[in-house]
Amino acid sequence: MSGWDDLYPLPVLPSWLPGTAVAIVSLHLIQKLFFPYFWADLRYLLKVLTYGLRVEMYRLQGRIVTILDKFVKLAEKQPHKPFLIYEGKVHTYRDVDRRSNRIAQVFLHHGALKKSDTVALLMSNEPDFIHVWFGLAKLGCVVAFLNFNVRSRSLLHCVSSCEPKILVVGADLLGTLEEILPNLQKDLSVWIMTKDSTFPSVHTLLDKIEAASEDPVPVNRRSANNLKSSVLYIFTSGTTGLPKAAVISHMQVLKGAAGLWAFGATAEDIIYITLPLYHSAASLLGIGGCIELGATCVLKKKFSASQFWSDCKKYNVTVIQYIGELCRYLCSQPVKEGEKNHKVRLAVGNGVRNDVWREFLGRFGPVKICEFYGATEGNICFMNHTGKIGSVGRTNFFYKARLVFSFPKSMRRTPSLVTLAIRDTQKRNYSVRWKGENVATTEVSDVIVMLDFIQEVNVYGVSVPDHEGKAGMASLILKQNTSLDLEQMYKQVVTYLPSYACPLFLRVQKKMEMTGTFKQQKLRLVDEGFNPSTITDPLYFLDNSKKAYVLLTKEVYELILFGKMKL
Numbered sequence: 001m002s003g004w005d006d007l008y009p010l011p012v013l014p015s016w017l018p019g020t021a022v023a024i025v026s027l028h029l030i031q032k033l034f035f036p037y038f039w040a041d042l043r044y045l046l047k048v049l050t051y052g053l054r055v056e057m058y059r060l061q062g063r064i065v066t067i068l069d070k071f072v073k074l075a076e077k078q079p080h081k082p083f084l085i086y087e088g089k090v091h092t093y094r095d096v097d098r099r100s101n102r103i104a105q106v107f108l109h110h111g112a113l114k115k116s117d118t119v120a121l122l123m124s125n126e127p128d129f130i131h132v133w134f135g136l137a138k139l140g141c142v143v144a145f146l147n148f149n150v151r152s153r154s155l156l157h158c159v160s161s162c163e164p165k166i167l168v169v170g171a172d173l174l175g176t177l178e179e180i181l182p183n184l185q186k187d188l189s190v191w192i193m194t195k196d197s198t199f200p201s202v203h204t205l206l207d208k209i210e211a212a213s214e215d216p217v218p219v220n221r222r223s224a225n226n227l228k229s230s231v232l233y234i235f236t237s238g239t240t241g242l243p244k245a246a247v248i249s250h251m252q253v254l255k256g257a258a259g260l261w262a263f264g265a266t267a268e269d270i271i272y273i274t275l276p277l278y279h280s281a282a283s284l285l286g287i288g289g290c291i292e293l294g295a296t297c298v299l300k301k302k303f304s305a306s307q308f309w310s311d312c313k314k315y316n317v318t319v320i321q322y323i324g325e326l327c328r329y330l331c332s333q334p335v336k337e338g339e340k341n342h343k344v345r346l347a348v349g350n351g352v353r354n355d356v357w358r359e360f361l362g363r364f365g366p367v368k369i370c371e372f373y374g375a376t377e378g379n380i381c382f383m384n385h386t387g388k389i390g391s392v393g394r395t396n397f398f399y400k401a402r403l404v405f406s407f408p409k410s411m412r413r414t415p416s417l418v419t420l421a422i423r424d425t426q427k428r429n430y431s432v433r434w435k436g437e438n439v440a441t442t443e444v445s446d447v448i449v450m451l452d453f454i455q456e457v458n459v460y461g462v463s464v465p466d467h468e469g470k471a472g473m474a475s476l477i478l479k480q481n482t483s484l485d486l487e488q489m490y491k492q493v494v495t496y497l498p499s500y501a502c503p504l505f506l507r508v509q510k511k512m513e514m515t516g517t518f519k520q521q522k523l524r525l526v527d528e529g530f531n532p533s534t535i536t537d538p539l540y541f542l543d544n545s546k547k548a549y550v551l552l553t554k555e556v557y558e559l560i561l562f563g564k565m566k567l
Contacts, residue, residue, distance in 0.1 A: 037388075044262070047262060048258075048262060051258050051261075051262075055227070055251075055254060059227070064223070064224045064225065064226070064227060064250070066222075066224050066227075066231070066250045066253070066254070067250075067253050067254060067257050067288050067291055067292070068134065068137045068138065068222060069222075070291050070292065071093070071096075071097070071134065071291045072097060072216075074093050074291065074294050075093040075094050075096070075097035077294075078093055078294060079092060079093055079094035079097075080092050080093075080094065081093055081294070081296065082296045083095070083096050083290070083296060083297070084096060084127055084130065084296075084297055084299055085296065085297070085298045085299070085315060086126065086127050086298075086299045086301075087301070091127055096127070096130060096131065096134065097134075098214040099127075099128075099131045099135075099209070099214075100130075100131045100132075100133075100134035100135040100138060101135070101138070101213070101214050101215060101216050101217065102131075102135070102209045102210075102212040102213065102214055103131055103132055103134075103135030103136070103205075103209055103212070104135040104136070104138040104139050104216075104217045104221075105212040105213050105215070105217060106135075106205065106208045106209060106212050107135070107136065107139060107166070108139060108217050108221075109212075112165060112166065112189055113136075113139055113141055113165060113166065115139070115140035115141070115221060116140060116141070116142060116229075116230075117141050117142070117164075117165045117166075118141065118142045118143075118144055118162050118163060118164040118165060118233070119136050119141050119142070119143055119144070119164050119165065119166045119167075119168060120143075120144040120146055120158075120159055120162060120164040120166070120167045120168070121133065121136075121143055121144065121145055121146060121168050121278075122146040122148060122155075122167065122168065122169045122170065122173055122176065122177070123148070123168065123169070123170035123173065123193070123277075124148050124170055124172055124173065124276070124301065124302075125273075125276060125277050125282075125299055125300065125301050125302065126170065126299075126301065127299070128170070128193055129170070129277050130277070130287060132168055132193075133283075137222060137231065138216070138217050138221060138222045139217060139221050139222065140221045140222050140223075142230050142231060142232065142233065143231070143232055143233070144158075144162040144164060144232070144233035144235075144245065145232065145233065145234050145235065145277070145278035145279075145283065146158055146159070146235065146278060147235055147243060147276070147278050147515075147516060148170075148173055148176065148276070148278065148516070149276075149515060149516040150235075150243060151176060151179060152179055152180065154243060154523065155176065155179075155180055156180050156183055156184070157243070158235055158243050158245070159180070159184065159188070160185065161245055162233045162245055164188065165188070165189065166188070166189045166190075166191060167184070167188055167189070167190045167191070168191045168192075168193070168205065169190065169191070169192045169193065170192075170193050171192065171193045171194050171206075174192060174194075174199075177190070177192070177199070178199075181199060181202075189203065190202045190203065191203045191204070191205045192204060192205060193205050193206055194206050195207040224250050226250075227249065227250040227251040227254070228249050228250070228251055229249060229250060230247050230248065230249055231248060231249060231250050231253060232247075232248035232253065232283075233245045233246070233247060233248065234246050234248055234278070234279070234280050234283070235278070246280075248280070248284075252284075253284055253288055254288075256280060256284030256285050256288055256289075257284060257285070257288030257289050257291060257292040258289075258292055259284075259285045259289055259348065259372065260285065260289035260290075260292070260293060260295075260319065260348060261289065261292050261293055263346060263348055263370045264346065264368075265289065265293055265295065265319050265346060265348075266293060266295070267293050267294040267295050268295070268318075269293065269295045269296075269318045269319045269346075270295065270296045270297070270298060270315060270316055270317050270318050270319070271286060271289065271290055271295060271296070271297040271298070271317070271318075271319045271320075271321070272297070272298045272300070272311065272312060272315070272317040272319070272320045272321065272344075273286040273287070273297050273298065273299050273300065273321055274300040274302070274303040274304075274308070274321070274326075275303070275321055275322075275323055275326075276516045277299075278516075279323070279516070281321060281323050281349065282321065285321065285348065286321055298311065298315045298317060303326065303329075303518075305329040305330055305332070305333050306333060308330055309330075309336075309339060309342060309364075312342045312343070312344055313341070313342050313343075316343050317342070317343065317344055318343050318344060318345050318346065319344070319345070319346045319347075319348065320344055320346070320347045320348075320367075321347075321348055321349050322347060322348075322349035322351075322352065323349045323350060323351055323518055325351070325514070325518045326349070326518055327347075327349075327352045327356050327357070327360050328352075328353070328356045329518075330360065330364070331356055331359045331360055331363060335363070339363060339364055339365075340363075340364060340365035342364075342365070344364075344365075344367050345367060345368060346367065346368050346370065347367050347368070347369045347370070348370045348372070349371065349372075350371050350372055351518075351519075352369065352371065354389055357369060357389050358389065369389075370384055371384040372384065432459070432460065432461035432469075432470045432471075432472050434461070434469045434470060434471055434472060434500050434501075439461075439472060439500065439501045441459040441460065441461075441472075442459075443497070443501065444457075444459045444472060444474065444493075444497060444501055444503060445457045445458070445459045445474075447492060447493060447496045447497055448474060448476070448489070448492065448493065448503075450492070451485075451488060451489065451492055452479075452482075453478055453479055453482035453483065453484065453485060453488075454476060454477070454478065454479065455477040455478060455479045455480075456476075456477040456512050457474055457475070457476060457477075458474070458475040458512060458513075458520040458521075458522065458525065459472060459473070459474045459475075459503065460472075460473055460475070460522040460525055460526050461473065461526065462505065462526060462529045462530055463529070464504075464560065464567065465561055465563075466563055467567065471504045471505065471567065472501065472502065472503040472504055472505070473503055473504065473505040473506070473507065473525070473530060474503040474505070474506050474507070475507045475508075475509050475512070475525055476506060476507065476508050476509065477509060477510070477511070477512050478508065484506075484508055484538075484540075486540065486548065486549040486550075487548065489506070489549055490542070490547065490548050490549050494547075502542060503542065504541065504542045504567060505530045505539065505540065505541055505542070505552065506539065506540040506541075506549060507525070507530070507535070507537050507538070507539055507540075508537055508538045508540075509537050513525070530552065530557070531557060532552050532553060532554055532557055533554060533557070538551075539551070539552035540552055541556055541560070543565075544566065545566070
């Protein structure tokens with residue numbers, strides 16, 4: 001053997017190779033241990049950068065490409081592909097393009113609208129919502145989406161705050177229009193989606209659409225000079241006060257529309273939209289996302305937990321959207337056979353609790369759930385693209401390296417994001433201010449919901465005569481077969497909350513009121529206050545002199561009103 005070794009000596013490894021190998025293995029182990037999502041984050045970042053680079057290239061070439069431009073191009077490229085399926089009827093890309101042209105022609109010939117004028121849209125989920133939206137956008141108008149669940153004073157506030165030239169109302173919302181019509185500004189032109197009208201000085205739209213031309217309006221009417229220019233007003237849900245209009249630019253629409261693509265959806269997907277179109281999740285992420293992909297969407301008039309999975313099977317849905325408590329509603333439905341026999345592979349939304357997330361996967365199969373957080377009026381978005389349970393269970397490695405932000409401590413206990421603190425950005429936080437201190441409603445809710453007899457909590461602020469700020473009030477839903485333990489409630493809040501954050505009033509309800517996007521409704525509760533003469537629910541008051549919650553009687557209520565009860 002020694003002879004062979006002399007003839008064919010074994011190669012000697014370079015001295016640096018073993019050390020390098022050890023370093024590589026060590027780095028790999030460190031990455032797996034401390035940065036397990038490094039490569040997933042990198043792939044996602046590269047995808048986002050690619051999209052941003054594409055938009056920037058268009059800009060440098062002098063081409064401003066909006067989501068509407070993309071839709072029109074798709075209508076030419078794939079005219080016969082279904083864009084929208086509603087109550088079994090298919091609307092192709094060409095169908096939607098041509099009907100939106102008709103609507104644009106109606107308002108063009110009416111002559112009341114100029115480029116950049118605002119038009120308010122009060123319609124429920126139906127194809128004509130999209131037709132009117134696109135038709136007005138083709139005229140270069142800014143469209144304000146009004147929440148059809150908002151009524152009376154709040155709705156009038158929304159209409160007046162966006163200063164529209166025209167208000168378009170759906171046929172099924174004429175009752176809502178009747179409530180506000182006498183108080184609308186006199187120079188506002190009102191149009192309704194019907195062929196005839198019993199309202200004085202109200203225009204009909206449906207008859208004029210049918211008689212209008214399908215020819216496109218001049219392209220220069222819709223062309224945008226800047227992606228930062230406004231294109232939509234989308235109102236917040238009104239959970240903490242009067243709804244507020246968030247100004248949405250072309251760029252924000254493009255970013256929202258890229259969400260489904262970023263999560264892995266493709267042109268072959270069929271997207272199920274049950275959320276209201278006035279909400280950014282449905283309009284930007286849903287409809288906009290469908291356009292970005294060139295895909296098909298199934299639009300539902302209103303979310304139905306009992307029909308959800310049967311619709312998914314009927315239309316071969318592959319991507320679903322959710323928000324708020326929608327997933328919990330689905331899990332609360334009676335168990336049926338074959339619940340996993342569907343084609344849904346991706347669910348995109350926010351607000352699902354960790355326990356509901358696990359139950360959803362166990363019951364309905366391996367659906368990839370992608371949570372994101374991005375307020376309509378916000379300037380940053382967090383997307384859980386890895387499927388890790390928890391809406392913000394972790395932060396992107398590269399986000400942490402580049403941006404300055406923080407999650408509140410409550411994020412470590414709950415999956416719902418409360419506040420982001422961002423450098424050079426105005427801090428936005430919904431709170432109740434009492435005794436000169438800001439009180440985070442979520443913090444109070446987190447403390448109360450830990451009690452074993454509490455099912456759900458909604459914390460808000462109410463006005464008390466001759467007192468500045470808002471006094472804390474908690475609406476409670478008790479678990480089945482339990483009763484309210486006032487002694488335990490008192491101990492809980494005084495132990496875990498500062499004195500100024502302890503709710504002064506409690507209200508026990510049988511059912512939690514929700515907004516159209518499955519968020520807790522606060523506005524109506526705020527307006528109702530804590531008057532036992534007008535509220536039939538049991539009410540309680542935090543009597544500091546007795547160190548206990550006591551029944552809020554009419555006598556106690558009057559003592560509070562006249563300042564004879566120390567708060």
